[in-house]
Amino acid sequence: MTKLNYSCLFLLFFVGLSHSLGAASEKSIVDEIKNAEDRFDNRSVPLVEQVVDEAVLAKEEYQGGSFRVLARKAKIERYKCSSCHTDKPVTAQQGALLTHGDIILEHGSEDQGLSCIDCHHPQDRDYLEDKKGRKIDFDHSYQLCGQCHFRQKRDWLGGAHGKRVVNWAGERTVYNCTTCHNPHSPRFEKRFPATYSVELD
Amino acid sequence: MSSKKIKNKEIRAASLLEKKSTRRNFLKGLSIAAAAGSAALTTGCIPAADAASTEELKLRWQEFFKKNYRLMTQEEKDATVARLERLSKLNANLDVQMGSYPPLDGVLYGYAFNITRCEGFMECVTACVKENNLDRKTNTQYIRIFEMEPGQLDPSTGDGQYYHEVPVDNKFYMGTQCFHCEKAPCTKACPTKATWKEPDGIVVVDYDWCIGCRYCQAACPYYGRRFNWGKPEIPKEEVTRRQHYLGNRIRPMGKMEKCTFCIQRTRKGRLPACVEACPTGARVFGNLLDPESEIRYVLKHKKVFRMKEELGTDPKFWYFID
Ligand code: SF4
Ligand code: SF4
Numbered sequence: 001m002t003k004l005n006y007s008c009l010f011l012l013f014f015v016g017l018s019h020s021l022g023a024a025s026e027k028s029i030v031d032e033i034k035n036a037e038d039r040f041d042n043r044s045v046p047l048v049e050q051v052v053d054e055a056v057l058a059k060e061e062y063q064g065g066s067f068r069v070l071a072r073k074a075k076i077e078r079y080k081c082s083s084c085h086t087d088k089p090v091t092a093q094q095g096a097l098l099t100h101g102d103i104i105l106e107h108g109s110e111d112q113g114l115s116c117i118d119c120h121h122p123q124d125r126d127y128l129e130d131k132k133g134r135k136i137d138f139d140h141s142y143q144l145c146g147q148c149h150f151r152q153k154r155d156w157l158g159g160a161h162g163k164r165v166v167n168w169a170g171e172r173t174v175y176n177c178t179t180c181h182n183p184h185s186p187r188f189e190k191r192f193p194a195t196y197s198v199e200l201d
Numbered sequence: 202m203s204s205k206k207i208k209n210k211e212i213r214a215a216s217l218l219e220k221k222s223t224r225r226n227f228l229k230g231l232s233i234a235a236a237a238g239s240a241a242l243t244t245g246c247i248p249a250a251d252a253a254s255t256e257e258l259k260l261r262w263q264e265f266f267k268k269n270y271r272l273m274t275q276e277e278k279d280a281t282v283a284r285l286e287r288l289s290k291l292n293a294n295l296d297v298q299m300g301s302y303p304p305l306d307g308v309l310y311g312y313a314f315n316i317t318r319c320e321g322f323m324e325c326v327t328a329c330v331k332e333n334n335l336d337r338k339t340n341t342q343y344i345r346i347f348e349m350e351p352g353q354l355d356p357s358t359g360d361g362q363y364y365h366e367v368p369v370d371n372k373f374y375m376g377t378q379c380f381h382c383e384k385a386p387c388t389k390a391c392p393t394k395a396t397w398k399e400p401d402g403i404v405v406v407d408y409d410w411c412i413g414c415r416y417c418q419a420a421c422p423y424y425g426r427r428f429n430w431g432k433p434e435i436p437k438e439e440v441t442r443r444q445h446y447l448g449n450r451i452r453p454m455g456k457m458e459k460c461t462f463c464i465q466r467t468r469k470g471r472l473p474a475c476v477e478a479c480p481t482g483a484r485v486f487g488n489l490l491d492p493e494s495e496i497r498y499v500l501k502h503k504k505v506f507r508m509k510e511e512l513g514t515d516p517k518f519w520y521f522i523d
Contacts, residue, residue, distance in 0.1 A: 028383075028515055029383040029489075029515045029517065030500075030515075033309075033311075033489045033490070033497070033500065036309075036489070036490040036491075036492065037492050038307075038490075038492075039491075039492070039493070040307050040308070040488055040490060040491035040492075040493070040494070042491070045305060045469075045470040046469070046470070047469065047470040047471070048469040048470070048471065049469070049470075049471050062493075063492075063493050063498065064493035064494075151523075155502075155503075155523070158495070158498035158499075158502060159485065159487075159494070159495025159496070159498045159499065160313075160315070160485065160495070160498055160499045160502065160503055160521070160523075161318075161482060161523075162482045163476065163479065163482040163484070163485075164472065164495065166471060166472060166477065167470045167471050167472060168467065168470065168471070168472050168476075168486055168487045168488065168494075168495075169470035169488075170470055175482070180480065180481070180482065188320055188480070188481065190366045190367065190368065191322070191366060191367070192364070192365070192366055192367070193321055193322055193323035193346075193363070193364065193367055194322060194323045194324045194326065194327045195323050195326050195327050195330075195342075196323075196362065196363075196364040197326070197340075197342055197345060197346075197361055197362050198339070198340045198362070199362070200345075200361075200424070
């Protein structure tokens with residue numbers, strides 16, 4: 001019995017030893033990365049390509065400080081909305097032409113989809129409105145989207161959701177929520193892939 | 202990585218190359234005997250005497266006796282780049298701007314791929330083909346997207362040749378390319394030291410030093426390397442003209458190619474073509490040594506894993522889930 005115990009201990013000792021030796025020789029890049037804490041000056045990298053799309057300074061910060069987001073208003077065809085949404089009555093003919101009949105609203109859960117004024121400001125049509133009644137600029141829609149999609153927003157601020165524009169270096173400019181997602185039906189549509197692959201040799 | 206460490210590494214690499222590089226000496230001896238024939242050898246075909254100008258022959262001759270990229274001085278790099286630009290003009294009437302710019306200080310590139318977000322659209326693949334001047338005839342692609350069954354994490358169980366509407370419900374998509382392993386087995390396998398890891402972590406091939414033996418391909422445990430059986434054929438107007446010697450320049454026939462993290466872009470601060478093209482934001486790229494970079498955020502806050510981590514190749518390519 002004691003003999004068995006001893007041999008067990010012996011075995012354990014060896015297993016432990018070989019394990020620690022193995023670990024010592026296998027220093028992973030992951031450790032090196034974790035220890036890299038010095039600030040890297042992103043702006044020291046000379047860039048050849050500049051962001052040409054209009055971008056605005058974000059109203060929030062990410063881990064590296066301030067950053068920019070692609071502007072939205074310039075992409076909305078008939079902005080400002082208030083140029084149509086006035087107190088004046090609209091004729092039926094104008095209405096047919098100008099209503100947002102082309103919008104397919106598929107946002108929210110199936111049985112309880114969102115309606116226009118869940119996001120749009122009911123009075124001031126040039127703005128959005130969040131659940132707390134704050135006016136939100138179209139260029140900063142992340143402030144609105146983030147109230148439900150808070151996980152995505154956290155990842156977007158950090159850099160795990162969405163993407164940077166053009167450069168990995170230089171001042172951080174990222175895509176806005178609405179650059180990629182159609183706010184009225186945010187899910188990507190199914191489609192054929194851009195290409196196909198052949199067998200590997 | 203400190204620059205001093207990098208210097209040391211470079212010096213070590215250089216001395217290693219000088220010692221083992223017998224190919225050069227061998228060829229020098231050979232050249233005296235076969236002086237006339239060797240110019241033709243470099244291109245793999247014998248140019249008709251009147252078609253090839255004396256200028257072209259001279260350039261090819263000089264090209265044939267250049268060193269391994271890692272042993273070249275900056276002047277020598279500039280010279281070969283200038284020759285290649287001129288040859289491209291003479292042969293194909295193509296104006297290319299080739300560079301040999303060095304790694305950036307304090308930068309180690311890394312990549313992360315979000316398997317929850319990728320929907321299999323393959324726009325990364327077409328962008329890569331275009332950017333890197335890949336052969337259109339054989340449909341060469343550095344990136345491969347696998348359609349996967351839920352719960353599976355090994356691409357060999359997936360479908361790498363799907364062509365139908367995507368995303369398919371209940372499947373997920375997993376992209377592979379060269380992972381730029383920190384302990385890259387492919388570089389160790391190369392008998393001519395034609396492939397190595399640069400100080401910024403990019404694993405590159407010196408196409409003019411590669412003899413096409415394909416040992417490196419056999420050594421790669423992933424889906425990293427592609428062998429070209431012919432010189433890439435690309436419609437002239439589609440050629441990407443901003444090139445790098447170690448990157449997307451048009452490779453000669455019979456060479457090993459692979460993803461270079463778009464070295465011609467990334468060393469100028471730009472995102473790789475695949476990252477820029479991805480419509481879902483599934484691809485994250487950046488500097489692993491920058492604690493404020495997006496890639497560091499992913500490594501710190503997301504559930505990440507690497508393919509075949511147990512092999513100890515230490516890839517700088519992580520998969521993550523939302
Ligand atoms: S993925 Fe393959 S080709 Fe790329 S560095 Fe690793 S072993 Fe080499
Ligand atoms: S194919 Fe080229 S890079 Fe690969 S091992 Fe052979 S010589 Fe080296």
